[in-house]
Amino acid sequence: MQRRATLSERAASPSTDWRDDIFAVLKAAEVAQVGYVPDAGHARLIELVRADDTIHAVPLTTEEEGIALAGGAWLGGQRCALLMQSSGVGNCINMLSLAKSCRFPLVILVTMRGEWREFNPWQAPMGRNTAAALELMEVRVYRVETASEAADTVAAAFDFAYASDQAVAVLFAQRLIGAKRWVK
């Protein structure tokens, strides 16, 4: 396998929607499998992934399945991205020992709840502790606060994860995603 140009070098020019930018990064990174749980914040990305013939979209029943899926994918030579919500990070803790013990490259894209104009108090505990939980398992944490930095941050996560066998999570601020509307 030949060393490819870094994704940061090849990052697509920003389009109108940062979610579309992220999808362009997944394509540039040659991601072949995407494990996800249903998520309003990732809805656009999930739609794009499901519509793409070269990416296996794998809906999961719970987030930790994705850590195992990504490990298996890399054993077989394919790159994987995981999409989840902040609450789901808590479900992954022990399964992250698989990524750590085998030094599997891992990229998790996390939409944040429970940190900005959150209506549902039950989202607050994991929202408050998402980054700490990941760091507890020695996962590198990047944060995206604005749309303009989304693509470059995700590209950096893929470069780091796959060049250096690292587990990297990118947290997308709830302020960026927008608070869920509960009353229409």
Place this chain on the structure above:
Amino acid sequence: MIANDRRLDRRLAMRVLLDRRDDLLLVTGLGSTTWDAAAVGDDPRNFYLWGAMGAAALVGLGLAIAQPARRVLVVTGDGEMLMGLGGLATIAVQRPPNLAIAVFDNAHYGETGMQPSHTEAGVDLVAVARACGIHETFEISDELGLRDFAARVHKSATTLFARVAIRADEPPRVLPPRDGVYLKNRFRHALGLEP
């Protein structure tokens, strides 16, 4: 052990599954199925899970999708499978033709002191797999049935799931390498991938 217990010996069962292995890729679950695979013979194409309980079938799924030209067999225990039952639903949605899952069911948690597992109380793993949408399922209780399944693993057109009834005994532990990075790298090397 009950003297007239006619259920399969787990070491024999693993030997049968790997008898004509060809280029089969093997993933084993945390605990006894890993010792069983090591007892048959360590091999770079074996990926042993020493932890991450509940991961075996999903590691097999990611691998099977990534390597469509190779056959992937997951062998794990009833306890490990029970911890990841939702994974059967996830696998059923994908149903890669090159994936087979065999659960060695002794109805007990062997590694922790032989406490009875949920299957001992009647939880039916084959029924769960079928209900999830894995249609090719097998209830195996003898060597003939297991040999038939082992042959199907190499030529199936859809994901297979088998429950293999084995005796609740504890043969001597045979421990394979347990460094995850080593296991990963040699497995990838066996597939022609860089470390």
